[in-house]
Amino acid sequence: MATVVVMPQLGNSVESCLIVSWLVAVGDAVAENAIVCEVETDKASMEVPSTAAGTVLALLWDEGDDVPVKEPLLVVGAAGEDPKAALAEIGWSGAGDDGSARSTEEPAAVDDEPSAPAADDAPRTAATGASSPRARALAQANSLDIASVSEGSGPGGRVIERDVRAALSNSTAAAARAGAHGSDAAGTGIGGRITTGDLAAPTEPAAEATPATAAASGREYPGPSTATPLKGVRKVIAERMMHSLASSAQLTYTTTARAAGLLALRAKLKGSPEELGLNGVTIGDLVGFAAIKTAAKHTNHNAHLADGTLTTFENVHLGMAVDTPRGLLVPTVRNANQMSLREFSATSKELAFAAIDGRIDPDLLAGATFTVSNLGGFGIESFTPLLNVPQVAILGVDAIFPRAVIHDDGTVGAEQRIGFSLTADHRVIDGADAARFLQDLVKYVENIDITVLG
């Protein structure tokens, strides 16, 4: 009998994947583990391998469809076999609103006949199973009867996580709970539930991240133009950035540090014996290492603020902003404070490459406690990084450039300096706190040869 290949769970935090392109068509022969399609989560793109060998009998979704994980994706079997039986076996009745399966060549493959199992006649409510596992888990965690979520926005009216989230936010108390589930921080109650104690400080109303882009349609714009609705990673970045600005009291503090030590150590490492494995260490790694030390010392910067609760972390899980073809991604170096310079350099490089290649484990794109964004490579002299909420601080690293100095003897000269921009949430970090953070950072950077010994 034919085999149904399902959308794999590509990381614990992934609920659904967008099909970017099919690499097989109906009638193609596929081997087990052959790549059948490319998909994109809200953070990365990946390839989906086939779990069965045979002839592709039906593709159940179109490119551009957002497919919940564990949901049937395509059917593979013997050439000429009818895929319906295999789909009926697992109780699948179709992806689209019309209940039809999509296939590029044989739209009739699973269509027309609503003759599949009797259960299909029942209205597609949660009770018949048309809800995603994540939706069910979220509903359950919030004591919500999933059957009460009547409007599913998933394929075929399937109730997915965001529908449950929306349903939960209908009551104020529940809104707090749902909010907490969405963020990295959690409550102090059983299973991380938000308790009334956690709500001692009023929660802000959920920031509606609606950019004020006036409908341009009626206006006159000479010349050709392109309108592209935001999708995928771009859309997520857009929402996060607006939410960041709308939900926190962030401002940026800047300073510079003497870069001579960084340059000297970098030169030394570059020329060091290969066996030590340190010749690849970059200025960025050295600055990142100093930032980790500083964040570990100033735990009020290595923290999350959510629902009026500040959670400080003992370990630094460092987010690193990485420029990728898909846009800004922020992989996390977990427990960065426990790493040697060599380990940190290797790990951060590996993560950055994985992010750029779009093969990063989506779970590694979350969970940072502090973030560094380095635009030094672009020659940027100063910028104001935006907080990656619920984090409360982010360090911007600028280029090294020569600055005029007046030496002790009164003569004028120049020295290499590196710029830093620390954005901090003033709700919990006062100006003096931020200044102390930067003071220590400068010390660590100016004495980097000693810092890396610690």
Added chain:
Amino acid sequence: MSETNFDVIVLGGGPGGYIAAERLGHAKKKVLLIEAEALGGTCLNVGCIPTKALLGAAKTYDHARHAGAQGVHAPDITVDWAEMQAWKAKTVSTLVGGVGAAEKKAGVTVVKGHGRFDGPGRVTVGEETYSARHVILATGSVPVMPPIPGAADNPAVVDSTGLLAIEEIPARLAVIGGGVIGLEFASLFAMLGSEVTVIEMLPEIVPFMDDDLAAQLRKGLADVSFQLESRVTAIDGGVVRYSAKDGSEQSVEAEVVLMAVGRRPAVQGWGAENTGLEHSGKGVVVDERMRTNLPNVWAVGDVTGRSLLAHAAYRMGEIAAANILDPDAHLRGERMRWNTIPWAVYSNPEAAGIGATESQARAEGRAVGTVTVPGYLSGRFVAEAGVKAPGACKLVYDSTTGQVLGVNVLGTYASETIWGASVVLETELSIHDLRQVVYPHPTVSELIREAAWAAQV
């Protein structure tokens, strides 16, 4: 030479220590568990389990004696204390063996011996020093022996361990202290025919119970005589002298005197003093993740002095293990919530409770509502114990939101009912929520529903 380098060393094999070792072992950590005496600690060897084995047997005897009203006649029922003790011993050895097997299955190395904590990452047993990234201190507690004249070196005076091993049922038993341990032994020996007197300094027994229910519990222990607000001044052989409520000097005479005024954390004799570990007579100081002031040194169970109950020790052990395995575990609720620990007294009648008492809630400045319903509102209760048996359920709640703040249950099955109340408090359910729960019928748990519907919210 044997292996001396571990991921985690656990000092003390009671409920707090052994559960932590087991959880960590299952998570593939290399764990060493050090125990000086027997696995299972106080709880399994001289605490919860042996007392429940004897109380269970005594309840069977008591039920049989009073079964006539239900049409069951068992003439010539007798108690054989030696056989009861054998039942207790068998129960203990079965369960201690179970802990040993569970540790083995979890891959935990168990070393028998007295361990000394030398500082973060180091513990010595005899000649051997073991090292590990993490150390969990779980050395438990010891009975308090107050300096009452005549108490020391008096063969008539025993602590709970001594009373458990006693060779015959005393004709008269004097119990100093009306807390959980005192009451359980008072109830046990009263059921077996001893003449029992409990002398308590405070105005009421079981201080963490709602006063009105505690008074009902006291009345329910009909065969025990209570001397409240009475302070023991001296012990002379089996004669206990005390100044009574009215100021007069009184005394009772007994073959055995149980000293049950409490237990204190075992913070001495294993190195806590010389390592910079923050502790006091009240125990090793921990936070809600069970971290001490020393890096990677954790403490769980009675030694923290925060709650001297086995189930609290279990939970603390689990929390320490979870936080060792994942530094962010507390974000998922793996943290100690001190005010949602239930308690139970396994006397006859039983009593159990959780959360705030009425007076505690008022002291916190809450708008307090309370409701108490009698046991006979439960069909099961009446069918099995009759309408006159002591029984009640009291809810303390916030009268503006209906949130349940405390629950006390008195009567048969109370200890088995109370975990439901734990869930109620953990999840902050309200009286309105409780009304929506479906309760199996007929059960004593239905008293909680009766109380919820009787509440004025």
